Amino acid sequence: MKTLTVIAGFVALAAAPAMAQSPQVAQGKKLFQQKCAVCHVAPDAATQAARVGPSLKGVIGRKAGTSPTFPRYSAAMKKHGAVWTEANLDKYLENPRAVVKGTTMAFVGLKQPAERAAVIAYLKSAK
Secondary structure, three states: OHHHHHHHHHHHHHHHHHHOOOHHHHHHHHHHHHHOOOOOOOOOOOOOOOOOOOOOOOOOOOEOOOOOOOOOOOHHHHHHOOEOOHHHHHHHHHOHHHHOOOOOOOOOOOOOHHHHHHHHHHHHHOO
């Protein structure tokens, strides 16, 4: 029995780094819950059904306006068509309406660079 306890302890210690989030990712998750979750399902949620906005799981590297589970993109977002890189997301999250003129996303943006970086880190972590 003592051997099983020791083995279980080693397994838990080995798994701990994989389960831990960086402080930036944790902050990004908190910001996402406060500012984004009203319209978007969390990218690490078990169910990825669209809400008012599309699921953001796998958004980094995806072409704008192309999530197959979201049929309601604005014409402006479909036309925008850029691939969402970290740099593109940073600009967009700062001021969505300036980057995609005519977007229907009713979000004023995240003005603080550290907040944008944290949200992007969270999105990137939830593949």
